Amino acid sequence: MMTSGPELALEEAPGPSQLEVMVSTMKSHLGTTIAEAEAASEATRNAMIQDLSALDLQELIGQGGQGVVFKGLLHGLETAVKLNVCRDGEPLEEDELSGAAEKAGTAVYDTDGLISTAEVEELAARLRRAKRGAMEHAVTPTLSHPNIVQVYATFSNVVTVKCTYRRDRQPRLRLVARDDAILANVSKPGPLNQVICLEYCDCGTLLDAAHAGAFRPSGASTFSVITRPALVPLYMSLLEVALALRYLHARRLVHCDLKPSNVLLKGSNRDVRGWTCKLSDFGCTRLMTEMPQPELPAPGSSKRSQAPTMLLGFRMASPLGTLAYMAPEVFLKDRILTEAVDIYAFGILMYELLNCRMPYTNLQPSEIPRQVVRCHLRPEFHPLSPVGYWYVVLPCRTLN
Numbered sequence: 060m061m062t063s064g065p066e067l068a069l070e071e072a073p074g075p076s077q078l079e080v081m082v083s084t085m086k087s088h089l090g091t092t093i094a095e096a097e098a099a100s101e102a103t104r105n106a107m108i109q110d111l112s113a114l115d116l117q118e119l120i121g122q123g124g125q126g127v128v129f130k131g132l133l134h135g136l137e138t139a140v141k142l143n144v145c146r147d148g149e150p151l152e153e154d155e156l157s158g159a160a161e162k163a164g165t166a167v168y169d170t171d172g173l174i175s176t177a178e179v180e181e182l183a184a185r186l187r188r189a190k191r192g193a194m195e196h197a198v199t200p201t202l203s204h205p206n207i208v209q210v211y212a213t214f215s216n217v218v219t220v221k222c223t224y225r226r227d228r229q230p231r232l233r234l235v236a237r238d239d240a241i242l243a244n245v246s247k248p249g250p251l252n253q254v255i256c257l258e259y260c261d262c263g264t265l266l267d268a269a270h271a272g273a274f275r276p277s278g279a280s281t282f283s284v285i286t287r288p289a290l291v292p293l294y295m296s297l298l299e300v301a302l303a304l305r306y307l308h309a310r311r312l313v314h315c316d317l318k319p320s321n322v323l324l325k326g327s328n329r330d331v332r333g334w335t336c337k338l339s340d341f342g343c344t345r346l347m348t349e350m351p352q353p354e355l356p357a358p359g360s361s362k363r364s365q366a367p368t369m370l371l372g373f374r375m376a377s378p379l380g381t382l383a384y385m386a387p388e389v390f391l392k393d394r395i396l397t398e399a400v401d402i403y404a405f406g407i408l409m410y411e412l413l414n415c416r417m418p419y420t421n422l423q424p425s426e427i428p429r430q431v432v433r434c435h436l437r438p439e440f441h442p443l444s445p446v447g448y449w450y451v452v453l454p455c456r457t458l459n
Contacts, residue, residue, distance in 0.1 A: 143192035191342030260323035299336035317404035406455025
């Protein structure tokens with residue numbers, strides 16, 4: 060008795076449906092129209108002025124190298140107002156910095172018109188801050204995801220002034236446009252600010268939650284979080300961070316500074332944890348583009364192929380991010396980097412959330428790159444930590 064084997068039939072892959080084509084066309088048309096309207100519309104300018112006048116700065120909640128953050132109200136909505144200051148004379152281009160460096164040479168003192176090396180380093184730091192601020196203002200408003208901090212409004216070239224009102228004699232800070240009538244009689248109004256109004260996250264950061272015992276069973280000791288963590292809230296938090304990264308990577312964006320302190324928490328009564336994770340701080344973000352991948356010659360041949368393989372990625376002039384979270388390939392010269400640098404950082408984040416401490420604390424910062432690249436140093440999990448947990452981490456730790 061003969062039996063017939065399975066039959067295979069090749070079918071042509073279906074193309075996009077008419078509805079998909081229609082939606083794609085509408086998206087393209089709407090995007091172009093909205094961009095043109097925002098660039099040249101008087102209505103957009105008026106809306107910006109109204110939003111700026113409705114912005115109420117309440118209290119300072121953060122301060123760092125990138126600027127200051129206020130808690131505020133925008134049309135009655137709670138918001139985190141981040142101000143990046145651009146001071147007079149601050150370098151905004153690479154040629155300004157390189158020119159200063161050439162002028163300085165090996166000078167140490169500011170004499171005879173020379174710029175000291177300390178000043179060159181300060182110029183470089185200012186340039187980095189300016190670039191990070193510009194990147195954050197360019198990238199963050201384009202993102203829309205439940206696990207990414209949302210943007211309510213952005214303002215450029217605004218000035219901070221201190222005002223006293225009739226009903227409230229206590230001086231209060233206010234943001235005004237640089238051509239506002241209130242500055243008409245002010246000779247030196249102060250530095251210009253780039254302002255971004257973000258979704259207000261009222262529960263701190265993921266790092267704060269880990270140290271507060273959010274991933275430790277109720278009544279358990281500090282050590283038990285390493286061996287018997289509360290896996291449900293821990294995995295829920297990791298999933299939300301992973302979803303935010305997936306969203307970024309699908310848009311060819313790489314965060315490049317993923318760590319628990321850059322994951323904000325917003326209160327939620329419907330969540331068993333009491334909060335939801337929101338990825339933030341996109342100042343180090345890089346865009347992946349198609350780049351020719353260097354190819355080694357074939358064995359026994361000194362010739363390279365004529366058509367190089369194209370790889371989706373980016374390059375860094377210098378390492379960028381937080382040292383302990385940087386992937387090994389970040390320290391390699393002229394290496395094409397990919398979203399794998401975020402995946403590596405995700406593995407380090409998993410380690411820190413479980414152990415409530417950063418890795419490599421026993422090393423000097425200058426030793427970490429060599430140990431990570433040449434000696435393949437990676438964080439070591441406690442032998443009693445959940446096997447399934449560090450099995451998730453293992454694929455994140457490899458060199459890309």
